[in-house]
Amino acid sequence: MERIAESIMLSWGGKRILVAVLAGALAVLALPPFNFFAVLFVSFPVLVWLLDGASGPADAGVLGRLRPAFATGWWFGLGYFVAGIWWLGNALLVDAEGFAWALPFAVLGLPAVLALFYGAATALARLLWSDGLGRIAALAAAFGLAEWARGFVLTGFPWNVIGTAAMPAPLMMQSVELTGIFGMSALVVFVFSAPALVGTRRGAVAGMGAALLLLVAHVGYGWFALSRLDAAQPVAPDVVVRIVQPAIDQSAKWDVAERERIFSQLLALSALPPPEARPRPSHIVWPETALPFLLTENPGALSRIADMLQVGQTLVTGAVRFEDGSGGAPERYYNTIYVIDDEGQIIGSADKAHLVPFGEYLPFEAWMRRFGLAPVAETFGGFSAGDRRGLLALPGGLSAVPLICYEVIFPELSEVADGRGALLLNVTNDAWYGMTPGPYQHLRQAQLRAVETRLPLVRAANNGISAVIDAGGRIVGSLPLGESGVFDVDLPAGADRFWNMGNRQFNFGLIIAILVISAFFARKGKRQGLD
Structure with a gap:
């Protein structure tokens, strides 16, 4: 795996773009109707390794240094959104005479705009990038914030939020009651990015352990929540x-x-x-x-x-x-x-x-x-x-x-x-x-x-x-x-709820705060090690 990680990190030009687009498109297999969520264990480690090699020139200023990371996330997002919402173009073909001209805007234009959120996420994550587990936390926090912003910017379009990909069946949907879909997105990116640590041999044990713990808790809460619901009675017996x-x-x-x-x-x-x-x-x-x-x-x-x-x-x-x-x-x-x-x-x-x-x-x-x-x-x-x-x-x-x-x-x-x-x-x-x-x-x-x-x-x-x-x-x-x-x-x-919208928003903020603090101290530790 180290050889694969190194090859992806050192890729450049058209090859690098192709890898990013394919990694994003591959992630769509985790969504309905395919529901093959394990594919995210490939897509997100590839994204992490691409970002490992996405640093700009040291003398280019902040924006110049972040430009390669932004481009990596944008290409990844373009692959994800084109493969995920291409079917929007079908609506334009109902009246093809009047709207077929707009097909490229629906199939490519809208995904290109939505990919800006993922580009912003990877650029933001790169600000707190480090060698080990901290970079996984940074990427997870940044994706959670990007998906949250996608829910309201320009009236919002939170379709296929990445957290959805980890919920192929009711057993794996219950945690959304606690975290909300945006908090779930941050945790999903953390869990599915963790295998990238194996390819770089830094923080692998802690990262994989934390990811496994989150996955077990996710499934365990699903079992608990569904068993709690099984005794419920109809809302109204005559309805x-x-x-x-x-x-x-x-x-x-x-x-x-x-x-x-x-x-x-x-x-x-x-x-x-x-x-x-x-x-x-x-x-x-x-x-x-x-x-x-x-x-x-x-x-x-x-x-x-x-x-x-x-x-x-x-x-x-x-x-x-x-x-x-x-x-x-x-x-x-x-x-x-x-x-x-x-x-x-x-x-x-x-x-x-x-x-x-x-x-x-x-x-x-x-x-x-x-x-x-x-x-x-x-x-x-x-x-x-x-x-x-x-x-x-x-x-x-x-x-x-x-x-x-x-x-x-x-x-x-x-x-x-x-x-x-x-x-x-x-x-x-x-x-x-x-x-x-x-x-x-x-x-x-x-x-x-x-x-x-x-x-x-x-x-x-x-x-x-x-x-x-x-x-x-x-x-x-x-x-x-x-x-x-x-x-x-x-x-x-x-059924009675443990949490309402306000609770979920608080929990989302708490998740982001924990991830950002973890990434910050990992980044600080890296700099002290260099000094």
Whole structure:
């Protein structure tokens, strides 16, 4: 291994770039749908060895000395993000005539921007670089901070946060309740970078011992947390949820000629009799923007929904909400969840507050439209963001945290002060991304939100993957990607939490502080040794 480490450290030019890109791309195999997390034991040691050889000229100034480290992290990040989110380009091909030109920006441009965070992380780590275990701590702290920043800078895009890669199954998801996804990212980088110490023979015993201890604690807490949940009871014994997955092709979704067929399909699936010996569902959930029209344009739709629903049943559906701009205000469209009772009355709603840049709205819209740009979801001229967030009341004594589409990837949006009687409600339309890894990655992040909050999560996706997830991140019912159908499931239990969002943020800060202090004293010790 020493020979391999030395070869990577001394690599330069195109070979060095290729090694960094391939190491980053290889790490994607740890993500869904592959879940081969052991590959990180290759990717991160390679990154450490690359950084060992990434020092700039001593007389180049701080920025000049850090430039090779920044470039190493940026190339690593480019490989990771291109391999991890290439499928975003599929959304542009739904309307290829209008958006195919933007394909390079989605497949290469966005990864290039996201890779800046990893470049910043490796440059920051290089400031505290040393010969032994300290450099592993420095890299772990820097990656934790970079992933945290990726969660909010430029509205945030914490997709495929590196901590996700170490949680391929519920047993290995439970620690996120304590550390949060960003704290988990720092610990993941520490554990999977530790084998680099074997290749350089400095701090290997201490580093591998610490990594093994963290890994055992990670799995051990998973076993403890899941065993604690197994005795939980349903939130409400009479709550049976039916998830409807219509699998409507995105190109047909807003076709006027297809509206009746789509609406009739949703009604027919919802009205299917329950499986033998099972009660009828009390709550029926349709996906994001499931209604293929504006309710104001189809006044008979609510009557048809009422005719489909039996007494006591409730429909929860995604839809586009329209405000007509009365009183001189501009017309606005909202990505909304409606709650409709058995009489066809809308008894609750929640608007999406965190919109997708360039997908649902244009940043600097007036300026960008001068260049002919438009949001990808341009059907109604783009969406406006809801101005408030809150619990959505559901019949049956339930309250739901509404999470529309990618809102589920933001931990802070899932947080509620009191989770009693609550659930996470995620409606989405992953048909934009076809049969790619995207929907699997989206589902994994939904599972983590359930673990963090210790609330069950109900997820309806147009094309999949629809699922009901318990408070331990375990899937208790689902439909596979691309399949049309329904499934009924008793609403799983919530559970008491050890930590809330504030506790996790404190623990994240504590993890970073410990890692930075360790790296600082290792760096100081190295300098004293040189003196």
